[in-house]
Amino acid sequence: MPAVSKGDGMRGLAVFISDIRNCKSKEAEVKRINKELANIRSKFKGDKALDGYSKKKYVCKLLFIFLLGHDIDFGHMEAVNLLSSNKYTEKQIGYLFISVLVNSNSDLIRLINNAIKNDLASRNSTFMNLALHCIANVGSREMAEAFASEIPRILVAGDTMDSVKQSAALCLLRLNRTSPDLIPMGEWTARVVHLLNDQHLGVVTAATSLIATLAQKSPDEFKTSVSLAVARLSRIVTSASIDLQDYTYYFVAAPWLSVKLLRLLQCYPPPEDAALRSRLTECLETILNKAQEPPKSKKVQHSNAKNAVLFEAIALIIHHDSEPNLLVRACNQLGQFLQHRETNLRYLALESMCTLASSEFSHEAVKTHIETVISALKTERDVSVRQRAVDLLYAMCDRSNSKQIVAEMLSYLETADYSIREEIVLKVAILAEKYAVDYTWYVDTILNLIRIAGDYVSEEVWYRVIQIVINRDDVQGYAAKTVFEALQAPACHENLVKVGGYILGEFGNLIAGDPRSSPLVQFDLLHSKFHLCSVPTRALLLSAYIKFINLFPEVKGTIQDVLRSDSQLRNADVELQQRAVEYLRLSCIASTDILATVLEEMPPFPERESSILAKLKKKKGSSKLPDLDDSRRTVNGSSEHAEDTEAVNINVNQTCRFLTEELISTDRPHPTSCSATMLPTRTMGPIHTSTDILNLNSTPSSGASLLVDVFSDMANPAPTEGSEDHFPRFVCKNNGVIYENQLLQIGLKSEYRQNLGRMYVFYGNKTSTQFLSFSTSVTSDIVLSSHLSVQAKPVDPLIEAGAQVQQILNIECVSDFSDAPVLNIQFRYGGTLQNIAVKLPVMLNKFFQPTEMASQDFFQRWKQLGAPQQEVQKIFKAQNQMDTDVAKAKLLGFGVALLDGVDPNPANFVGAGIIHTKTTQVGCLLRLEPNTQAQMYRLTLRTSKESVSQRLCELLSEQF
């Protein structure tokens, strides 16, 4: 190896780096960097042509500055020039700069493509490699278009050098990820599979990555890879380590390649061919055996590499889930690791055992380790290991050990790290419900949960306990008694007050016989908590009081006095005040019969999946792009908590009403006879314009279609392929069919209020066959996801023939945005995997709140918004017939209020509204002037934010 001198001959660079290192403060560093940037800039702009060496030096400096976190906005051209240099080092720096600094939509791509083309044609393997690396790193659409046909050819050509093949494989992988449509499967796929047989292990390594990724998308195309992978794996695990000398790492033969091959095999079910299958089993057994052999080296690297392969083999065994013998052996092996002195191994063993617990063959074997896992929970010094222990306890829980596990989790909760408390609470709640033999245990557990970790008990948990108590007669009396006792505590958590208020309001009569919990005592107890509670809880308590009036006529007077007091009747909060007034009147004028009917006990809730389970799934199954914006990650790390409660609280200000909405299944119409809820405001007629989140009055055009016949509503034009076409139609309406092909129809119904929205997506199976493994995800690009958050509730993985399933998306607008999220749907139809991507019609104008205003106000505000960047104007030709009523309907559908008599010309339309986002509200004024003679419109928008004006103008101008 040649001795490498510091700075490699580039003195200027070395001096610069030393200078930076010697800077005492950040300011000094910035100053030094700015000086250098100015210097480089002047050099680049100077008249004197720079030679290759100087260019290389300066580009290198820029790279270094970039790495320190400073944006580099010049030098790209010089880097591109370096690409065409014949000197390897200069070319290499050029490519490096471009790989690191050029993003995929740069306008330099064309020039870069040219250089790449030359290098690919050069037949010089080092140049070809540089070019391929560059494509793999940048991977833009334009690059993909230019080279998509070239790269598969290079990859499978017989005379390509090994190292070029490696680069080509990874390059192809990148293009497949960014532009899959440009890389059709074809003749090359069969030949790629055969690269698994290549003599050169580097080529096999690269090819395995490529094949494993492609096989996930189109398993059938790459089926033949299974036998080749098994053969290759078998040769590696049975080889004496010297056979593969260069790929042996601390006496382990090709560990990384083995891991990849095992991962590739996890794309497929166990091989059907008996010989192949036994060969694979043999491999897996050999790997398990090796774990028991004495190590060939004392070095930790040796055992790590060996265990990396072992863990992947266990993952494959679990994936196949077909060989009981192997599963039990895997479990025993992991059991050994549970007590290993290496924390890393304990962590991985816990994690791996979690998946093992779900297999019927090994569930019992996993259970034998319960004591070890519990002690891990108590003694591990690392929170991430403890978290894994909680996961494993959850996974291994069944009827036989549920009491022990729940008790252990509860006691751990008292000292648990804040970051994982909420999750433990959810898990305890689920286990308690799932394995409750008698429901008194369940009620005790949940109340304990609230007592120990009240702040971490989310709404779902206490909704669920109420659902269960209401649905089960046998536990109601016990529940009433228990909450009554729990409420005696001098300080109890607000969630307990909520549960207590609700349950006593419904079932307080069951314990009223006991003088210690007579009606008056119950009421006094509840009311003693009243003043310490938040508004939503107080509202709930008021409802409980009116229920008391029905249950216990003897306390009517006391309660009426409370309702009548100024602190209720004149409460500053409109909701509380309204409840107090209404309940008071109700109690005064209604006869006992009417009271009994109105305030009857809640009817049982329809059985459905626990909302807690759905929440836990959501917590676990988030696979959106990493949210690197950390402003919301709070000190205790429980950002999930904050996010989730926001998602839930879609209408929390509607207090009690919201409670019932959550409780009564939102996915079916409310029973009309549901008179006896905790929210008499609903039954007392249309006092609130917004009693039901399902009936937001935002779509004047679409009529009042029921949820069920959302499809019949738009039977008119048979939509064909291309979801893009449907997208604009949703600007001014909220319901309709967004996508349809021969198999699937997707209908939408959506409602928005302020910055929140809820979208019901209906997936209709048009075929006579089931859809299997149906799954969906909503993706937004990085920019969009910080402006708009979309949370998808889980959807049934199976759609029966001809059936329809529904999915709910909760949407929150954080700040104004212009792109739209994409709904990706995947399912299996008759053996083939179907992928559909549909742009979801969530546009900025959905978050409009119409605003009525007088003409004087309008003009005043219009003038205030007079800055040039606040106004956007567009003159455009009418696409449709110019009909006043249609235009009106569209503007209303767009979301603004139409203001009559503001514009002197009655043919013009004037509208106003407010866009609600989480961060701000943006007032918008618009004016649309039709010119029927010229068949033109002029649209003017004024808002306080330029980007909002722009986007709204774009959206609206395409509607006429």
Place this chain on the structure above:
Amino acid sequence: MIKFVLMVNQQGQTRLSKYYDPVELSRRAALEAVVVRCCLSRSKHECSFVEYNDFKLVYRQYAALYVVVGITHSENELSIYELIQNFVEVLDKYFSRVSELDIMFNLDSVHIILDEMIQNGHIVETNKSRILAPLTAIDKMADG
């Protein structure tokens, strides 16, 4: 797959960063800061894998220098852990006892080495002499 490779020192200064998933420049600094804090705050007893958002960090400490790799959940943690070791061993072989300064002064060489080992978030080469082949070729050219 591998999302990024970082080399940071104990003062939290980034010495090498390579992203295999596009991350905006403005977010990189924030991400790196969090990642470093995450790893620096952990003691020797704690395991070398940290869950962070929806990906995992695998890290290894060499004197004052940390190598941190962000991976998706489907990646094998131990194999990445040893990949870091392999990477450092390659650097060690090339620079004969590598130090933080070597990495700073020869960033281009370190990038070449990394590019030979990982491409597009996947491991492509683990054989030390093949990883160093292009660099050896360059040095020969420079000498000649």
